[in-house]
Amino acid sequence: MIVTTSPSKLDVAKIRDDFPILGIRSASDRPLVYFDNAASTQRPTSVIEAMSRCYREYYSNVHRGIHTLSEASTQAYENARATVASFMNAASTNEVIFAAGTTAAINTVARTWGDQNLSQGDVILLLISEHHANIVPWHQLAERVGCRVEFIPVDEEFLIDDEAVASAIETHQPKLFAFGAASNTLGTEYPVKRWTRMAHDAGASVLIDAAQAAPHWKMDVQDWDADFVVFSGHKVCGPTGIGVLWGRESLLDSMPPFLGGGGMIQTVTTEGFTSHALPEKFEAGTPPIVEAIGLEAAIEYLTQVGMDNIHAHERQLGSRADAGLREIAGVRVIGPTPEHKGGINSFVIDGVHAHDVSQFLDGQGVAVRAGHHCTMPLHHAIGVTATSRASCYFYNTVDEVDVFLQAVSDVRDRFAKTGRRRRSRASRSDS
Numbered sequence: 001m002i003v004t005t006s007p008s009k010l011d012v013a014k015i016r017d018d019f020p021i022l023g024i025r026s027a028s029d030r031p032l033v034y035f036d037n038a039a040s041t042q043r044p045t046s047v048i049e050a051m052s053r054c055y056r057e058y059y060s061n062v063h064r065g066i067h068t069l070s071e072a073s074t075q076a077y078e079n080a081r082a083t084v085a086s087f088m089n090a091a092s093t094n095e096v097i098f099a100a101g102t103t104a105a106i107n108t109v110a111r112t113w114g115d116q117n118l119s120q121g122d123v124i125l126l127l128i129s130e131h132h133a134n135i136v137p138w139h140q141l142a143e144r145v146g147c148r149v150e151f152i153p154v155d156e157e158f159l160i161d162d163e164a165v166a167s168a169i170e171t172h173q174p175k176l177f178a179f180g181a182a183s184n185t186l187g188t189e190y191p192v193k194r195w196t197r198m199a200h201d202a203g204a205s206v207l208i209d210a211a212q213a214a215p216h217w218k219m220d221v222q223d224w225d226a227d228f229v230v231f232s233g234h235k236v237c238g239p240t241g242i243g244v245l246w247g248r249e250s251l252l253d254s255m256p257p258f259l260g261g262g263g264m265i266q267t268v269t270t271e272g273f274t275s276h277a278l279p280e281k282f283e284a285g286t287p288p289i290v291e292a293i294g295l296e297a298a299i300e301y302l303t304q305v306g307m308d309n310i311h312a313h314e315r316q317l318g319s320r321a322d323a324g325l326r327e328i329a330g331v332r333v334i335g336p337t338p339e340h341k342g343g344i345n346s347f348v349i350d351g352v353h354a355h356d357v358s359q360f361l362d363g364q365g366v367a368v369r370a371g372h373h374c375t376m377p378l379h380h381a382i383g384v385t386a387t388s389r390a391s392c393y394f395y396n397t398v399d400e401v402d403v404f405l406q407a408v409s410d411v412r413d414r415f416a417k418t419g420r421r422r423r424s425r426a427s428r429s430d431s
Contacts, residue, residue, distance in 0.1 A: 030365030038391035050297035080296035105245035120146035181213035187344030238298035242291035314343035343392035
């Protein structure tokens with residue numbers, strides 16, 4: 001079960017000291033092994049303190065306020081936007097829109113650019129591995145305007161190759177190709193730049209769901225050359241309630257505002273209104289001020305650790321977990337081999353429901369996710385109703401992977417014995 005791996009470049013013990021929650025005991029009074037990072041990551045002290053400092057020292061609503069607190073909050077809020085722009089390598093802060101999360105960002109594109117540019121008979125192309133946040137808004141758009149949604153399937157090795165993408169683009173001639181940079185269930189990391197170029201060559205626009213990429217890789221929206229990129233704060237060690245919509249400035253300028261109200265207007269009369277310039281145009285109402293400040297602190301923390309270091313460490317842990325799972329009898333990994341994915345490993349255990357697996361592991365102090373992970377079409381396509389998912393992050397350790405693997409082995413043995421006892425009792429009653 002134990003796999004030899006090269007040493008990590010990260011001082012994980014020191015990093016873990018920055019995350020207060022990692023030092024707690026689990027409900028079973030065991031050390032917490034937090035392997036639910038694909039759902040949401042934990043926060044370092046610097047993020048918690050940055051948000052607390054704003055509330056304690058200078059919080060006020062932003063923009064248009066003349067008093068000192070408003071000016072201080074506005075400066076901090078716009079500094080956060082500049083930090084995000086740098087993190088993504090955006091050409092301008094005007095291209096960075098704060099939203100409530102990835103879901104809100106995708107819905108904004110669907111309700112503005114989508115309504116404006118798609119019509120009857122047009123095609124939106126997705127991967128079957130997409131999160132519901134990158135499926136449902138397009139189904140809703142299809143209901144409104146009469147376009148349709150098509151999916152690219154995974155192969156028997158849970159992969160999607162360039163030929164499959166090229167064939168789907170040629171067959172469907174999509175107006176939009178919207179895909180996740182990495183799958184939250186399979187863990188697969190997709191070639192964003194290459195697929196974007198293929199779509200553009202066919203005349204399609206491209207939206208990248210980077211919710212599972214932003215926490216783990218270096219992002220470069222100019223190099224990716226996509227039209228829209230979205231991600232969530234709570235997956236990059238930042239707060240909930242905030243995400244980012246990046247779009248080409250020319251596209252954002254051409255799109256109508258989505259939500260209406262204060263903040264997004266330049267003038268309002270009894271006859272109508274004129275919208276503000278970017279980025280305020282898409283930030284109606286009081287924006288997520290403190291959340292943006294927390295997101296900035298999170299990005300600064302990740303940048304200090306180093307995105308390349310984070311990615312390498314996660315791959316080390318993910319590879320170890322993958323190899324160990326494949327050695328346990330009755331366990332099937334739902335995802336490709338380690339060279340194609342990061343720190344996510346979804347799996348099923350023969351005869352054991354994913355919820356029972358998660359509950360048993362929780363009793364061992366190991367937190368994993370159970371269910372369809374907001375990828376019901378993928379689970380239906382591969383013929384399983386639910387999976388268990390262990391997702392590592394840079395603050396996790398090799399020892400934690402081994403604790404997890406032992407717990408999976410134990411749950412397999414436990415339920416296998418229970419199954420044998422049940423069969424034995426059934427045999428005696430039949431006789």
